[in-house]
Amino acid sequence: MDQFFFAAEVLANGLMTGVMYALVALGFVLIFKASGVFNYAQGVLALFAALTLVGIQQGQIPFAHLINAAFGTSLHHFGWTVPAVLAIALTAGVMVALAFLIEKLVLQHLVGQEPIILFMATIGLAYFLEGLGDVMWGADIKTLDVGLPQGISDSIEGATAEWFGYGFFIDRLDIWATVIAALLVAALVAFAQYTKQGRAMRAVADDHQAALSVGISLRFIWVMVWSIAGFVALVAGIMWGTKSGVQFSLSLIALKALPVLMLGGFTSIPGAIVGGLIIGVGEKLFEFFIGPMVGGATENWFAYVLALIFLVFRPQGLFGERIIERV
Amino acid sequence: MLDKTEGYSTADGRQIGGVLMEMKNITLRFGGVVAIKDISFDIRQGEIRAIIGPNGAGKSSMLNVISGFYHPQEGEVWFKGYRRGPMKPYEVARLGIARTFQNIALFDGMSVLDNIMTGRLNRMKSGLLSQALWWGAAEREENENREQVEKIIDFLEIQNIRKTPVGRLPYGLKKRVELARALAAEPQILLLDEPMAGMNVEEKEDMSRFILDVNDEFGTTIALIEHDMGVVMDLSDRVVVMDYGRKIGDGNPDEVRRNQDVIDAYLGVAHD
Numbered sequence: 001m002d003q004f005f006f007a008a009e010v011l012a013n014g015l016m017t018g019v020m021y022a023l024v025a026l027g028f029v030l031i032f033k034a035s036g037v038f039n040y041a042q043g044v045l046a047l048f049a050a051l052t053l054v055g056i057q058q059g060q061i062p063f064a065h066l067i068n069a070a071f072g073t074s075l076h077h078f079g080w081t082v083p084a085v086l087a088i089a090l091t092a093g094v095m096v097a098l099a100f101l102i103e104k105l106v107l108q109h110l111v112g113q114e115p116i117i118l119f120m121a122t123i124g125l126a127y128f129l130e131g132l133g134d135v136m137w138g139a140d141i142k143t144l145d146v147g148l149p150q151g152i153s154d155s156i157e158g159a160t161a162e163w164f165g166y167g168f169f170i171d172r173l174d175i176w177a178t179v180i181a182a183l184l185v186a187a188l189v190a191f192a193q194y195t196k197q198g199r200a201m202r203a204v205a206d207d208h209q210a211a212l213s214v215g216i217s218l219r220f221i222w223v224m225v226w227s228i229a230g231f232v233a234l235v236a237g238i239m240w241g242t243k244s245g246v247q248f249s250l251s252l253i254a255l256k257a258l259p260v261l262m263l264g265g266f267t268s269i270p271g272a273i274v275g276g277l278i279i280g281v282g283e284k285l286f287e288f289f290i291g292p293m294v295g296g297a298t299e300n301w302f303a304y305v306l307a308l309i310f311l312v313f314r315p316q317g318l319f320g321e322r323i324i325e326r327v
Numbered sequence: 328m329l330d331k332t333e334g335y336s337t338a339d340g341r342q343i344g345g346v347l348m349e350m351k352n353i354t355l356r357f358g359g360v361v362a363i364k365d366i367s368f369d370i371r372q373g374e375i376r377a378i379i380g381p382n383g384a385g386k387s388s389m390l391n392v393i394s395g396f397y398h399p400q401e402g403e404v405w406f407k408g409y410r411r412g413p414m415k416p417y418e419v420a421r422l423g424i425a426r427t428f429q430n431i432a433l434f435d436g437m438s439v440l441d442n443i444m445t446g447r448l449n450r451m452k453s454g455l456l457s458q459a460l461w462w463g464a465a466e467r468e469e470n471e472n473r474e475q476v477e478k479i480i481d482f483l484e485i486q487n488i489r490k491t492p493v494g495r496l497p498y499g500l501k502k503r504v505e506l507a508r509a510l511a512a513e514p515q516i517l518l519l520d521e522p523m524a525g526m527n528v529e530e531k532e533d534m535s536r537f538i539l540d541v542n543d544e545f546g547t548t549i550a551l552i553e554h555d556m557g558v559v560m561d562l563s564d565r566v567v568v569m570d571y572g573r574k575i576g577d578g579n580p581d582e583v584r585r586n587q588d589v590i591d592a593y594l595g596v597a598h599d
Binding site for chain 2: 196199200202203205206207209210211212213214215216217218
């Protein structure tokens with residue numbers, strides 16, 4: 001019986017991890033839908049957002065190392081701290097400005113190019129942003145605390161212990177992440193379906209020429225979409241940063257989003273969510289049941305193997321648009 | 328020659344107004360290739376104006392110049408008495424010039440209704456916040472626009488496919504939906520790029536009727552490109568004929584039919 005409850009607990013934790021994966025995958029889907037670009041830089045965007053948030057919150061002086069090296073000063077902090085809410089709002093502003101710059105400096109010059117060219121540009125962007133984050137805020141690992149509750153939830157542990165005689169260990173941060181992700185997704189879906197900007201965004205995603213002919217400005221939509229992707233990256237950055245510290249390996253969570261996208265389909269917002277949950281739950285349960293037999297550490301590869309199997313049988317993913325080639 | 332502000336009466340007794348749009352000495356080159364060479368013509372308020380010519384004559388290029396997809400190296404585009412600077416396609420659309428495409432550019436993933444609604448995007452003014460909260464103004468606006476769109480749907484007889492994703496529709500209906508989307512913008516000039524290309528006889532008749540009805544009912548000025556000579560002559564008030572990027576004829580269908588250059592270029596010499 002304990003084994004069963006333990007599995008259930010693993011399942012619950014898997015769901016929550018899945019939500020975190022889904023958050024990152026969501027950023028990919030948004031940009032892919034609106035511009036057909038696979039944005040390799042999405043993970044780095046999350047890292048950059050988290051770095052900026054910590055920097056602003058703790059009153060770090062941007063480019064301090066650079067300034068010190070150039071002028072022989074020893075600056076590091078302004079000496080103030082900014083309240084979490086204000087810091088988040090400022091960081092969101094930075095992400096919007098970044099979206100504007102990306103459109104102005106990169107995308108605008110690549111209008112009408114093959115998707116592969118745009119993809120290459122986002123790889124460049126990823127490395128640039130990683131370097132920029134490093135120079136601006138320093139390479140040390142930072143702790144991020146915006147006041148989200150953390151640690152094992154006592155009330156859940158107590159309640160489950162009372163009902164089942166087995167206390168579930170669930171991190172409160174994971175619960176919050178789930179709630180916030182759910183709200184974010186609901187807001188995004190409502191935006192895409194029911195507002196005129198959302199309709200314009202879907203139009204651009206479908207056909208650039210046609211969108212232009214009905215009077216939609218591609219530039220406006222791209223800045224908007226990259227801003228939203230930046231905002232989603234900020235949310236993902238906050239969650240992951242709070243969970244495991246703001247460090248440069250954060251940009252690697254983007255890799256975990258890949259199998260999520262293959263499962264869910266590159267063009268589907270619900271797909272990103274369901275794909276995230278399946279990967280999250282799948283890898284935790286696999287590790288729990290099969291892991292001991294094969295020497296553990298299955299979490300490193302399970303997601304990718306699952307994605308490969310999906311590619312063979314359903315290349316468009318669970319919710320992706322069916323690929324129909326008419327001859 | 329007609330005066331710019333003066334109108335004329337058509338054979339079927341409709342009154343055509345003054346010049347709405349004027350192309351002056353347009354030249355368009357792609358590298359060394361001259362697609363349009365020094366062409367001038369005008370489009371008058373309320374008329375159906377056709378641009379015809381054999382394959383590769385530069386008709387589509389001309390339409391793309393009007394709609395801002397191409398920018399001519401020389402020449403001027405005048406609209407409603409003002410010279411139009413180099414504009415992006417979406418800015419031209421916002422001026423009130425809607426278009427369709429030869430090879431159909433619809434939003435395949437969206438329903439017919441949503442597709443047509445995109446035609447009204449520029450008529451919707453409410454901000455994001457009021458839309459998000461579905462406030463009075465935003466709600467009223469959406470409903471008003473829906474009403475307009477429903478009118479057009481009725482008009483073009485596509486009620487039964489309102490909710491169908493466009494990708495699933497047959498070719499002829501797609502063309503009609505594209506027309507509906509362009510109409511939804513309530514354009515001052517409607518540009519149709521080969522509206523009857525690839526259609527069977529029955530579909531062509533339907534489309535001709537819709538084009539005439541649109542012109543008649545809404546008073547929309549229409550400029551169209553077409554291959555099918557017969558259709559064009561029945562449909563249009565005045566015709567520009569192009570060949571190898573040059574204008575070789577301009578006038579009402581009867582004049583054009585008698586023009587020797589046109590007969591040589593378009594009818595006398597086998598092209599397709």
